[in-house]
Amino acid sequence: MHRAVAWALSTLLGASAAGLAHAQAAPDGQGIQTVTVTYTRDPVDKSYRKMIRGMERFQREHALAPQATLRFRLLPRSPTVDMHGITLRVIGDHIAVPVPVAPDNSFTLPRNEQALKEDAAVVANRKTTSMTWRAQVMTPGLPPGTRRLGDLRLECLVGMEAGLVSNSSPLFGWISNALTSPEQVCNSPDGNFLFFTERPVFAVTLRAGERTEILPFRFLYAGGEQTRDMLPFCDCQVLLDRTYYAPIWDRSWPDDTLVSFATMDDEAAP
Numbered sequence: 001m002h003r004a005v006a007w008a009l010s011t012l013l014g015a016s017a018a019g020l021a022h023a024q025a026a027p028d029g030q031g032i033q034t035v036t037v038t039y040t041r042d043p044v045d046k047s048y049r050k051m052i053r054g055m056e057r058f059q060r061e062h063a064l065a066p067q068a069t070l071r072f073r074l075l076p077r078s079p080t081v082d083m084h085g086i087t088l089r090v091i092g093d094h095i096a097v098p099v100p101v102a103p104d105n106s107f108t109l110p111r112n113e114q115a116l117k118e119d120a121a122v123v124a125n126r127k128t129t130s131m132t133w134r135a136q137v138m139t140p141g142l143p144p145g146t147r148r149l150g151d152l153r154l155e156c157l158v159g160m161e162a163g164l165v166s167n168s169s170p171l172f173g174w175i176s177n178a179l180t181s182p183e184q185v186c187n188s189p190d191g192n193f194l195f196f197t198e199r200p201v202f203a204v205t206l207r208a209g210e211r212t213e214i215l216p217f218r219f220l221y222a223g224g225e226q227t228r229d230m231l232p233f234c235d236c237q238v239l240l241d242r243t244y245y246a247p248i249w250d251r252s253w254p255d256d257t258l259v260s261f262a263t264m265d266d267e268a269a270p
Contacts, residue, residue, distance in 0.1 A: 046133060047163055048090050048120040051109055054135060054162025057182070061157055064150040064255055068139045070158065074105040074124065074131050075196060079238045081130040088125075092118030106136055132239075133164040134196065142258070147195075149206070150255025153248045156186035156193045165193075187249050194222060200241040200264035208257040219245045 051072070058070045076083050088099035088107060095114050099122070101107045109122070124131065135158040137151040159165065160182035185191035204215040222243050246259060 045124065046122045048092075048109070048115050048122050050161070050163035051122060052111060052116060054158040054164070055109065055111075057161040058135075058137070058154065058158050061154055064154040064157075065137050065139055065148065067141075068137045068148075068151050068154065071102075071106040071108055071136045071138075072162075072164075073107075073134050073136045074101075075134060076130070076238050077132050078130050081126060083131075086124055086126060089123050090115050090120045091123050092120035094118065095120065133159075135159040135162060135164065143260075145261050145263075147259045147261075148255070149246065149248065149253055149257035149259055152195060152246045152259065153186065153255065155195070156191075156248055157182045159193070160185050189247075189249050191249065192245060193248070194243050195246055196239055197242045197244065197261050197263070199261075201244055201261050202264050202266065203262040204244050204246075205260045205262070206247070206253060206257055207260065208254055215244070215247075219247075 055070065062068075074083070074086060083105055086101050086105055088101055090097040090099060090109070090112065092115050095112070095118060097110065097112055097115060099107050099109060112120075135155045137155045137158065139148045139151050142148060185193055201220060204219060206213045206215065220243070221240055241264070247253060
């Protein structure tokens, strides 16, 4: 998809707005110099319409996590990508809206009717395949090192609705080719939607009342099946030791189930 975007020279996204640019000088006294950019959507960019649909899905399914808030977050895919100073913009045919990015590389999207009408893209100043995108649904006040299972269920639905999973090969993608809708991916044990921890994970435990279960090894590290050839096609490429699956499809675990993490750098118990 190509978009002609009128954009001031000082605000060009050099790495993300790949394509042809040429300057057109206005007649003397008629205005400032402008630059026209032919923008080619890149796999690292996301559909603004889809991300807004993800936000709408969050509102519809808010009962899964009634106290939670939604943000989107950028994560590295390559060990060499610089995650500092990332900028985002919503770019359409005749609109460009800056999106503030927090220090943890999370952000929210403003709703803009013109951007929706123009089928705008959410563009980052980073190269293709350098980052992965996720929804972040967080209930406040949880114990440190824990997540809530209902939050994870809603993260999956929002992330799939928003089209955040990208660059997966038909041969090596970890989400089954037979599963295409958010409901299919998030409500099936074959969906294999990956979640990420903040630190390298050692074990994941579920707790709901008196019921406790340590997840088996196959729930960690993208199932332990990723080879060197497969990793470039997985969002977990550089974060493999921080990945886990959660049984979000298993309704015997209530939404208030706590998911707790033991990490590689935890001190050993006496």
